[in-house]
Amino acid sequence: MAGETKTMTIAEALREAIREEMRRDPRVFCLGEDIGIPGGFGGAFTVTLGLSDEFGRQRILDTPISEAGIAGMAVGAALAGMRPIADVQYADFLFCAMDQLVNQAAKMRYMSGGKLTVPMVMRAPCGATTRAAQHGQSPESFFIHVPGLKVACPSTAYDAKGLLKTAIRDDNPVLFFEHKLLYGSKGMRAEVGALSPVGEVPIEDYTIPFGQAVVRREGTDVTIVAKLRMVYEALAAAEALAAEGIECEVIDPRTLVPFDTETVVASVAKTEHLVVVDECPRTGGWAGEVAAEIQEKAFGHLDAPIHRVTAPDTPVPFAPVMERFYVPGRDDIARAVQGVLQWR
Amino acid sequence: MPQPPGDPLLRMYRQMVRIRQFEETVSRLFLEGRLPGTLHLYAGQEACAVGVCEALKPTDWITSTHRAHGHAIAKGVSMDSMMAELFARTTGCAGGYGGSMHMGDPAVGALTAIAIVAGNAPVAAGMALGFRMQATGQVVACFTGDGALNEGAFHEAANMAAIWDLPVIFVCENNLYGASTPIAEVVKLERLSDRAAGYGFPGITVDGMDVQAVYEAMVPVVERARTGGGPTLVECLTYRYTGHSRNDTRGYRTRAEEAEWKARDPIPRLAAHLTASGIATEAEVAAIAEEVAAELERAVRFAEESPSPAPEDCLRHVFAEEVRG
Structure with a gap:
C-alpha cells in the first residue's frame, strides 16, 4: 500500500x-x-x-x-x-x-x-x-x-x-x-x-469492498476458512501443521454477507480439502452454511467431507477452563485438518 | 401530493368519504375473491387519520400500522396506486412487494407501513431525530393502535423522543379492542393518554369520531413539535366498524355497542355541520360521494389493467445496489 x-x-x-x-x-x-x-x-x-x-x-x-x-x-x-x-x-x-x-x-x-x-x-x-x-x-x-x-x-x-x-x-x-x-x-x-x-x-482514506475474502496464508493441502478471532487460531494451527509438512491455506472472508464463494472454491480446487472454523454454536451456524455452499459449488474438487470446527451447542460457559474447551482452538483445528487429510 | 385546495372542512369531508368508500370497495372485492392476502379495514376511524393529516404539511411524514389504508389516503397516497397494490400489480404503491399492510409512498411523506405492533414507534422517533439533526423543520406523526402502548418498543421510543424533545407526535387510535381483547383487560388506566405523564410530555384524549376535534387538537400539538417543544401523545377514541381482519365475526362485542358508535359516525356528522353552517349544500355534499365513487371505479380499472410482477421479481429490491460515496 x-x-x-x-x-x-x-x-x-x-x-x-x-x-x-x-x-x-x-x-x-x-x-x-x-x-x-x-x-x-x-x-x-x-x-x-x-x-x-x-x-x-x-x-x-x-x-x-x-x-x-x-x-x-x-x-x-x-x-x-x-x-x-x-x-x-x-x-x-x-x-x-x-x-x-x-x-x-x-x-x-x-x-x-x-x-x-x-x-x-x-x-x-x-x-x-x-x-x-x-x-x-x-x-x-x-x-x-x-x-x-x-x-x-x-x-x-x-x-x-x-x-x-x-x-x-x-x-x-x-x-x-x-x-x-x-x-x-x-x-x-x-x-x-x-x-x-x-x-x-x-492514515488516508481507503475502503475495502464487501464480498472480497483475503488469503491470510497460502497452502496446498487443506483450505481453512475462519473469521474474526478464529483467523488467528487457524493461522496458529497452520503454523504448527507446517512443521509436520502439512500446508494450510487460511482464508478470511471479511464479510459474511456478501460472501466470497469464488475465493473459497478456487482454493478448494487446489487443496481438495476444506475445514470451516467458527466461534458460533454448531447447529444452524455460519460454518454449516459455508460447508453446504462449497459442496454444491465444488463437490468435484473435494477429496474428503468438509469438516466444521465450531463451538458446541451450548450457551457460553463462565469458568475459564470450560470456556477454553468451548471456544475452538488451534489444536481443535489442527486435529480437524489431520482428520480430513486422513479420510478415506 | 399537496392537499387539494378549498375549504378545510370540505377537504376533510372528501378525504373521509374517500377512505370509507375505499374500504367498502376493497372489502367487497375481497369477499368476491378478487384480492389476495388479508385486509385490516379502517372504516369508522376516518376522522383520526384525516384530522391528523390535515394538521400536517405535505413535507411532514406519517408512519402507519397494519391498518394502513386510511392513513395512506389521508396523507395523499394515490388510490390508484393503493388499489393496484391490493391487486398485487407492479403499479402498486409498493410494486406488489407490500400489500395491504405495507401501504405508503415516500413521495408524499407516507412511510411504507410497518405491520409489527409498535414497530413504527422507534422508527418514527428516529425519523424525527434525523429531521431535527438536518434542521428541516419536518415533523412525524406516528399512528399506532391502543395495543401498541403495551409494547416495549413504544416505551423506548417515547422515552427517547421525550429526552431529546423530538418533533414526533404519537397518535394512538384507541378503538377499544386489540384484535378481540378489550382494552380494559390489558390496561389498568382509564385514559391511555395518562401514560404520557410517565414520559414527561403531554397527553390528550380527543373524540376520534369528530374530525374537527381531532384537527383542532392536532394543530397546537404539531406546532409544539415543530418548534422544539417535543412530542405529545394524542389518544383518539374511535371504533372500527368491521372485524380485526378477515374471518372476524366480532363475537367479542355486542351489536348494541356497534350501533352506539355508528350513531356517532364522523362522516354524516360532518355532513350535517357542512350543510347547517352553509359551507356546502346537500347537493354538493352528495356530489362528493358520487365523485369519489367514480374515482374508485377508475382505481379498480387501473389496478385490473395493470401488469402483475414476474415471479422472479421477488428476487429484486433486497439490497440497494449502488454504494454511494
Whole structure:
C-alpha cells in the first residue's frame, strides 16, 4: 500500500474510520450507550473515545439503555436521510433489538418495492471473554439468515478501518461484528487474554469492498476458512501443521454477507480439502452454511467431507477452563485438518 | 401530493368519504375473491387519520400500522396506486412487494407501513431525530393502535423522543379492542393518554369520531413539535366498524355497542355541520360521494389493467445496489 501509515489496534482503526467519515459527511453520526459521556468509556471498548470532543454530543449521541430504541432510531434516522452508526455494548444485546433489525431495517426497502433505503451500521462486540452466556455470544449466524442485512467481520486493523468506511457508505443496513479479544482496547477497558493484533493502517482514506475474502496464508493441502478471532487460531494451527509438512491455506472472508464463494472454491480446487472454523454454536451456524455452499459449488474438487470446527451447542460457559474447551482452538483445528487429510 | 385546495372542512369531508368508500370497495372485492392476502379495514376511524393529516404539511411524514389504508389516503397516497397494490400489480404503491399492510409512498411523506405492533414507534422517533439533526423543520406523526402502548418498543421510543424533545407526535387510535381483547383487560388506566405523564410530555384524549376535534387538537400539538417543544401523545377514541381482519365475526362485542358508535359516525356528522353552517349544500355534499365513487371505479380499472410482477421479481429490491460515496 502506498502512502503514510500508522500502527493501530482495531479499536483505533475503527475510531479513525468513524472520525474520517464524520468529517467528510455531516449525515454520519453515532448513537449508543456510554459512547460520548465526558469522563465516560467512549463505548464499551473505547472505539468512540474522544470523538465527542471533536464532533460534540449531538453527533456522538448517548442513549438510554434501550437497544430496540437505538436500532429503531437508526432505522428512522437513515430513512430521514442520515447515515447513523449505532452500537450496542455487547452483541448479545442485539436480541433486544431483533424486531427493529430483522423486521424493519432489513425489510423496509423490500416492502416498499425498492423506494426506501436504510443506510445504517449496527456495530456489535462479540466473542467469548469469560463473561459467560449473556455477554460472550457470537451471534453472527442469526444475521446471515436475514435477507436485506449485510454482515461484516473484520479481523485486522487494516480491514477494520476499510470495512467500516464501506459499511458507512453502503446504502443498506450493515451488521458490523467486532471481536472483543481483537480490539486492543487500552486502560481499564483492556481485555484479559486479548490477542489485540496491531497493524499498519493508512492514515488516508481507503475502503475495502464487501464480498472480497483475503488469503491470510497460502497452502496446498487443506483450505481453512475462519473469521474474526478464529483467523488467528487457524493461522496458529497452520503454523504448527507446517512443521509436520502439512500446508494450510487460511482464508478470511471479511464479510459474511456478501460472501466470497469464488475465493473459497478456487482454493478448494487446489487443496481438495476444506475445514470451516467458527466461534458460533454448531447447529444452524455460519460454518454449516459455508460447508453446504462449497459442496454444491465444488463437490468435484473435494477429496474428503468438509469438516466444521465450531463451538458446541451450548450457551457460553463462565469458568475459564470450560470456556477454553468451548471456544475452538488451534489444536481443535489442527486435529480437524489431520482428520480430513486422513479420510478415506 | 399537496392537499387539494378549498375549504378545510370540505377537504376533510372528501378525504373521509374517500377512505370509507375505499374500504367498502376493497372489502367487497375481497369477499368476491378478487384480492389476495388479508385486509385490516379502517372504516369508522376516518376522522383520526384525516384530522391528523390535515394538521400536517405535505413535507411532514406519517408512519402507519397494519391498518394502513386510511392513513395512506389521508396523507395523499394515490388510490390508484393503493388499489393496484391490493391487486398485487407492479403499479402498486409498493410494486406488489407490500400489500395491504405495507401501504405508503415516500413521495408524499407516507412511510411504507410497518405491520409489527409498535414497530413504527422507534422508527418514527428516529425519523424525527434525523429531521431535527438536518434542521428541516419536518415533523412525524406516528399512528399506532391502543395495543401498541403495551409494547416495549413504544416505551423506548417515547422515552427517547421525550429526552431529546423530538418533533414526533404519537397518535394512538384507541378503538377499544386489540384484535378481540378489550382494552380494559390489558390496561389498568382509564385514559391511555395518562401514560404520557410517565414520559414527561403531554397527553390528550380527543373524540376520534369528530374530525374537527381531532384537527383542532392536532394543530397546537404539531406546532409544539415543530418548534422544539417535543412530542405529545394524542389518544383518539374511535371504533372500527368491521372485524380485526378477515374471518372476524366480532363475537367479542355486542351489536348494541356497534350501533352506539355508528350513531356517532364522523362522516354524516360532518355532513350535517357542512350543510347547517352553509359551507356546502346537500347537493354538493352528495356530489362528493358520487365523485369519489367514480374515482374508485377508475382505481379498480387501473389496478385490473395493470401488469402483475414476474415471479422472479421477488428476487429484486433486497439490497440497494449502488454504494454511494
